Amino acid sequence: MKISRNTSLKPYNTFGIDVTASRFISVTTLEDLKEVLRKNYSEDLFILGGGSNMLLTKDVEATVLHVNLKGKEIITETEDEVLVKFYAGESWHETVLFALENDWGGLENLSLIPGNTGTAPIQNIGAYGVELKDSFVSCEAIDIQTLELITFTKEACKFGYRDSIFKSEVKDKYIITSVTFGLTKRNHVLNTGYGAIEEALTNMGINSPSIKDVSSAVIKIRKQKLPDPKVLGNSGSFFKNPIVSTEELKQIQARYPEIPFYIISEDEVKIPAGWLIDKAGLKGYREGDAGVHQHQALVLVNYGSARGRDILHLAETIQSKIRNQFNIELHPEVNIF
Ligand code: EPU
Numbered sequence: 001m002k003i004s005r006n007t008s009l010k011p012y013n014t015f016g017i018d019v020t021a022s023r024f025i026s027v028t029t030l031e032d033l034k035e036v037l038r039k040n041y042s043e044d045l046f047i048l049g050g051g052s053n054m055l056l057t058k059d060v061e062a063t064v065l066h067v068n069l070k071g072k073e074i075i076t077e078t079e080d081e082v083l084v085k086f087y088a089g090e091s092w093h094e095t096v097l098f099a100l101e102n103d104w105g106g107l108e109n110l111s112l113i114p115g116n117t118g119t120a121p122i123q124n125i126g127a128y129g130v131e132l133k134d135s136f137v138s139c140e141a142i143d144i145q146t147l148e149l150i151t152f153t154k155e156a157c158k159f160g161y162r163d164s165i166f167k168s169e170v171k172d173k174y175i176i177t178s179v180t181f182g183l184t185k186r187n188h189v190l191n192t193g194y195g196a197i198e199e200a201l202t203n204m205g206i207n208s209p210s211i212k213d214v215s216s217a218v219i220k221i222r223k224q225k226l227p228d229p230k231v232l233g234n235s236g237s238f239f240k241n242p243i244v245s246t247e248e249l250k251q252i253q254a255r256y257p258e259i260p261f262y263i264i265s266e267d268e269v270k271i272p273a274g275w276l277i278d279k280a281g282l283k284g285y286r287e288g289d290a291g292v293h294q295h296q297a298l299v300l301v302n303y304g305s306a307r308g309r310d311i312l313h314l315a316e317t318i319q320s321k322i323r324n325q326f327n328i329e330l331h332p333e334v335n336i337f
Pocket of ligand 1: 126127129225226235236237238239240241260272273275276278283295297
């Protein structure tokens with residue numbers, strides 16, 4: 001266990017925002033986590049995982065609890081499938097790579113997503129036609145009050161688009177300590193339907209791709225479009241793609257017939273927020289060190305010394321422009337503190 005005071009959180013959030021935590025505790029074992037919870041039960045805790053989906057706008061007065069539990073283990077396996085458990089502090093991309101090294105299929109489309117494995121279920125991370133829920137079996141989480149370790153099945157997690165029970169009903173009640181996935185050992189189901197993947201595979205000269213090829217294609221696409229947080233601070237998509245009624249879509253189509261959309265239900269569609277922001281002329285727009293990424297307008301970036309509130313101001317500028325031009329409300333995907 002590592003305890004420090006007045007600690008900069010800059011290395012712990014992918015936006016690279018420099019705020020201070022008055023007290024910072026990092027735990028690597030379940031025993032240490034329990035001990036911290038036992039001693040601090042009455043205190044406000046600020047739970048930190050990989051820091052890849054947050055915007056910090058002020059210093060943190062609460063005790064920051066950095067959940068850094070490491071390890072992985074096979075739970076069961078047959079000839080076809082393996083159930084494998086990863087502890088919360090394992091980096092997400094390392095989890096994907098570990099699966100690929102063992103030729104286990106299911107996670108390849110989710111390659112190179114920043115963040116930790118334990119926080120991935122909270123927003124049901126997704127990319128290129130696949131979501132975490134597709135191979136998720138269960139997760140274990142500790143009740144912050146009672147220290148009881150509970151298993152959440154897939155059904156119990158109530159996964160939705162960038163959503164789960166951990167964002168609503170049981171928000172701030174549990175800390176996820178491990179996640180178990182069901183991965184294929186043979187007859188892998190490839191998800192190459194997402195346009196950009198097919199194109200990348202063709203460019204790579206691959207006709208019958210393996211799961212490693214799909215991962216390589218995804219990595220190639222992400223590297224072209226999405227900034228590496230180690231080089232340019234960011235939190236991936238800043239906003240969720242808005243869901244609007246087909247009626248609203250028709251009204252926008254009258255002015256912008258080329259607008260892309262994905263059908264969600266009979267009367268709802270999802271519109272790429274990146275397209276809206278781009279169309280509003282804001283791709284590459286900058287307010288000091290806070291900017292809209294040049295290659296993917298849905299990603300806000302920190303060019304160096306942006307403060308959380310600078311990014312927030314930029315986000316508000318974008319929201320207001322999109323509201324005026326399209327009559328659509330954009331909602332942040334990242335958690336703002
Ligand atoms: N587009 C533009 N201009 C832009 C960005 C996008 O016109 O600047 C258009 C694209 O041409 C395309 C459409 O918008 O027609 C969708 O773009 P893209 O495929 O890049 O995906 P997205 O909807 O912007 C979502 C996820 C990403 C995920 C990609 C790929 C959300 C909020 N974001 O982005 O997730 O990687 O799909 O599956 O759902 C993340 O959550 O942090 C993230 C990066």
